[in-house]
Amino acid sequence: MLRAAAFARHLRSKEVVTTMNKIMSNKTATQEFATAGSQYKTAAAGVSGQPLVRISNLHKSYSPTVQVLKGLNLDMAAGERLVVIGPSGGGKSTLLRVMMGLEEVNSGSVNFAGQEYICADESKQKTKINLDVRKQIGMVFQHYTLFPHLTILQNLTLAPRKVRGESNASAEERGMALLTRFGLGAKANAYPNQLSGGQKQRVAIARALMLDPKLMLFDEVTSALDPELVAEVEQVIMQLAEQGMPMMIVTHDMWFAKNIASRVVFCAGGVVVEEGTPDEIFNAPKHERTREFLNRVFHI
Amino acid sequence: MSYSFDFSGLSQGYDELLDGLRITVELTIAANLIGVTFGFIVALLVMSKLKVVRIPAMLFVEFFRCTPAIIQIIWFFYCVPILFDVYLESITMGILALGLNLTAFNAEAYRAAIQSVPKEQHDAGIALGLSPLQRVLYVVLPHAVRSSVPVLITNGIGIFQQTALVAIVAIQDLMYQGKALATTTYRPIETFTLIAVIYFAISFPIAQLVQAIERRREVASR
């Protein structure tokens, strides 16, 4: 709780931080998280000694001329918070969508907790997806995706009831508890169009959490928000991180990236160009492309 | 223009006009019941992956959309009995012709609404682990039905006006009674003006309702 309060202060101070240098030298969250009490870690660890996620040689093209992923490899250990940065069009969203089973792949595979769950069947030009494994992963998107015809609470309970057969009462109880935790208890019976963008995204996070994911994917979840609403969403993600939820985050908010990441991956042109600790990537990038990208983001 | 209007003579046809209006309303309601339900089924058939299902459904829709309603009605009255050896009451025939016409137009409304459900909604459903059937039932349909309502009502008003065409095959609707009254009173201008006012008085408030719904939706979707 102390950490949460400190972080809230931190977020408020974000506006006054004028130079990125100051942010870069700022060491807070990353180190603290390493020792944070872990609610999710144990569940996610799966088979010991194995990475939580192993992405092998992913190739994906939307059409013969548009090749987006060009042999992407990436491992993620249990309890890691991986932040993926990179130029727009570099395939970050595609990567997360593939992991979520939303896109077919041309070749390659993805493992979760030691089980291959996404695999290109090249002979049939189909992608095989093991849904039971895939369902352990939750995702929040850049665009608002709440179901407009359902109340906030119904948005949360739909999948638990229909997918897992959980009773209405039990799902509603868990839903209310989550909403209260996210400061949205009063909105339970409101409809999505009555919420601000920041509230919608927090609900979307809560909705994904209702299914007890062992890994969360966030694809630029604050990009569509007005600047003053970004902090409340990032704070909720920070809370989750504190509890040890493994996550993969795509973001253009370098301040957030720096503070939440246990490891940063720079992805461009459909491959991982460089990866390392936030310190390594932001303060001492090795590759020219990474340097060029960071220069561009920090000097707008 | 020295015509002097005289509506006084029309009062003798009051009962007949009311009978006619009742038939017109019955035709409209029955046609809408057919159109709203079967339109939905035809929409699903039109979107089917199976060609043997999709193509006949598309032909059905295009036939009714691309031929004049008056020809469809006449065809039903004169051709169906001969071709299929079925002899139904004329009002039943009228309901069928209008109902199938509306079915075709409503099928298009449903199809457009279903296909306009944003991709993000499908993605969210998949991400939450909903099966394809669950996504249709709990995400796509509620979305689609709501956004098709204004078009369904507009089509419904359209068919209300199209009912006037069945007078040509001697169904005693409002239009038929109006023609009869015009002949007996020698006051066609007054009669048809009155008939027009009746159609308008019923259609206009409903059309306003549609606009109100659309305005509310615009606000809500902001």
Ligand SMILES: Nc1ncnc2c1ncn2[C@@H]1O[C@H](COP(=O)(O)OP(=O)(O)O)[C@@H](O)[C@H]1O
């Ligand atoms: N559904 C799609 N159809 C065709 N091209 C796509 C589609 N989605 C993404 N792309 C293309 O793939 C490339 C990578 O996109 P994306 O994964 O969204 O990158 P990023 O998230 O890193 O900005 C872009 O050039 C984009 O135009």
Ligand SMILES: [Mg+2]
């Ligand atoms: Mg993207």
